[in-house]
Amino acid sequence: MxxxxxxxxxxxxxxxxxxxxxxxxxxxxxxxxxxxxxxxxxxxxxxxxxxxxxxxxxxxxxxxxCFFKSPYASDTILRPELSTAHLGIEERDLAVEKEIQLVPHIVYLAYTGEVKVGVTRESQIPTRWIDQGATLALPIARTRNRYEAGVIEVEIKKHITDKTQWKKMLQTQEKDIDIISIRDSIKSYLPKDYEQFYSSDEEVWKMEFPxxxxxxxxxxxxxxxxxxxxxxxxxxxxxxxxxxxxxxxxxxxxxxxxxxxxx
Ligand SMILES: [Zn+2]
Known part of the structure; x- marks a missing residue:
C-alpha cells in the first residue's frame, strides 16, 4: 500500500x-x-x-x-493569559480570536510522566489529553473564556509544571496517581476572584494507549x-x-x- x-x-x-x-x-x-x-x-x-x-x-x-501572521499561530495559543478578545482588542484577526477565545475553557491536571497543569477549550476534551499522551486527566476549573483559564493557569504553574517532557511521557504508563488529592490541595492557589470557577466534582478521565x-x-x-x-x-x-x-x-x-x- x-x-x-x-x-x-x-x-x-x-x-x-x-x-x-x-x-x-x-x-x-x-x-x-x-x-x-x-x-x-x-x-x-x-x-x-x-x-x-x-x-x-x-x-x-x-x-x-504565516507563523508570524496567522491568528492560529498567535502567542495566546501557548500563553492563554495574553488573550484580549474578551476586551474586544484585536491581536491579528479579532473575528478568529473571538471564535477561539470566547468559548468555555477548562483548566486541567494531566499525568504525562508527571502531573502537569494545562488549559484547553472544552470542545477539545479528551482530544487534547490523547494528543499529550496523558494516561489520566482531571478538569479543575471551568471558565467562560480563554483569558480567565489563562490567569488561573499562571497561578497554578508556580507550583506544578505546565510542560510535557516527551521522553518522560513515553517512559511511563502509570495510572495509579492520586490526582484528586492534588486537585484538592491546589484550590488555595487560585486567585480570590477566580474561586468561582473551581470545579470539585469532576471525574478522572483515563486514557488507554496502544x-x-x-x-x-x-x-x-x-x-x-x-x-x-x-x-x-x-x-x-x-x-x-x-x-x-x-x-x-x-x-x-x-x-x-x-x-x-x-x-
Ligand atoms: Zn504559509
Missing amino acids: KFSGQILKMISDHTKPIRYYLNLSEDLICMNQLFNQELSFQHIGYQCVSCGNDEPVYRMGFCKK YEVPMNIEAFSLNKKSEFTGILKGIKGQYLCFEGGQVINIRGHEGYVINLSVS
Whole structure:
C-alpha cells in the first residue's frame, strides 16, 4: 500500500485502546491496523498548513511568514493569559480570536510522566489529553473564556509544571496517581476572584494507549534524515513507536509532505 500527502496531527477515537488515524491530506489511515507491519517514510516537500506553499515549516506546520501572521499561530495559543478578545482588542484577526477565545475553557491536571497543569477549550476534551499522551486527566476549573483559564493557569504553574517532557511521557504508563488529592490541595492557589470557577466534582478521565514502553527510546525527525523505515509497534500521544524504540512525533511534522509505503 502506498500513500502520499501532507501530514496533519493524528486524529483519535477515545476507545479502549485509543484508535489513531494518520491524516495525510485528509486521507485517514487507521494506524492500529498497521501494528507489526513495516512502514517506510520519505520526506518529499512541504505544504504550509495556512498558505499551502512549499516553504520549509518554521513552527507548528506554518511557514515562517504565516507563523508570524496567522491568528492560529498567535502567542495566546501557548500563553492563554495574553488573550484580549474578551476586551474586544484585536491581536491579528479579532473575528478568529473571538471564535477561539470566547468559548468555555477548562483548566486541567494531566499525568504525562508527571502531573502537569494545562488549559484547553472544552470542545477539545479528551482530544487534547490523547494528543499529550496523558494516561489520566482531571478538569479543575471551568471558565467562560480563554483569558480567565489563562490567569488561573499562571497561578497554578508556580507550583506544578505546565510542560510535557516527551521522553518522560513515553517512559511511563502509570495510572495509579492520586490526582484528586492534588486537585484538592491546589484550590488555595487560585486567585480570590477566580474561586468561582473551581470545579470539585469532576471525574478522572483515563486514557488507554496502544503502547508498551520500549527498552530504549530514541527520537528521529524527517528533517534530519529524509527517509525512515521501521516496524510499527505502538502509539502514544502523537508519537509513533517503532521496533527498537525509535519514535517520531507526528504533530512535530505537520506541514511535511511525505510518501508512506506499508509492506
Ligand atoms: Zn504559509
